[in-house]
Amino acid sequence: MRETLTWDLFGTASRELTRTVVDSGFRPDIVIAIARGGLIPAGALAYRMGVKAAGTLNVEFYTDVEETLPDPVVLAPLLDTDALVGKKLLVVDDVADSGRTLALVVGLLKEHAAEVKSAVVYTKPRTIITPDFSWRETDLWIEFPWSSEPVIERN
Numbered sequence: 001m002r003e004t005l006t007w008d009l010f011g012t013a014s015r016e017l018t019r020t021v022v023d024s025g026f027r028p029d030i031v032i033a034i035a036r037g038g039l040i041p042a043g044a045l046a047y048r049m050g051v052k053a054a055g056t057l058n059v060e061f062y063t064d065v066e067e068t069l070p071d072p073v074v075l076a077p078l079l080d081t082d083a084l085v086g087k088k089l090l091v092v093d094d095v096a097d098s099g100r101t102l103a104l105v106v107g108l109l110k111e112h113a114a115e116v117k118s119a120v121v122y123t124k125p126r127t128i129i130t131p132d133f134s135w136r137e138t139d140l141w142i143e144f145p146w147s148s149e150p151v152i153e154r155n
Helices: 007-024 039-049 100-110
Strands: 002-004 030-035 054-064 067-075 088-096 115-123 133-137 141-143
Touching: 007 039, 007 115, 007 133, 030 039, 030 100, 039 054, 039 088, 039 115, 054 100, 067 100, 088 100, 100 115
Parallel strands: 002 141, 030 054, 030 088, 088 115, 115 133
Antiparallel strands: 054 067
């Protein structure tokens, strides 16, 4: 069994997740995407909240369906941490599965920013970190519309 997020349902999810963030009273200065899975959700939330400052932190952890590296690894290029001082950040990812990637990124950014909150489309029950904002919980493998199709190769 798999959870399938379609593009149409992602539109609903991103609107509802944004509403949850906005209704909480939290207003980020910068939206930070955890690349690659968080790129599209972060962009959607940033647009819907009217936040123009956005950044990415590249983290590798999953290597295949339910296969991971021993630990998440931050990849270059890195964020300019001087630009984060005194700012409120919203860290966005597609899913808090084990939660290890989200925990790593939130921990790193808390060393530099005034406040860090996290938002994900999906939360898994086994996550080691509870995101501040989440659209839905599932224990199923998730098929995201941006990552479920095969890689396009040159003919």
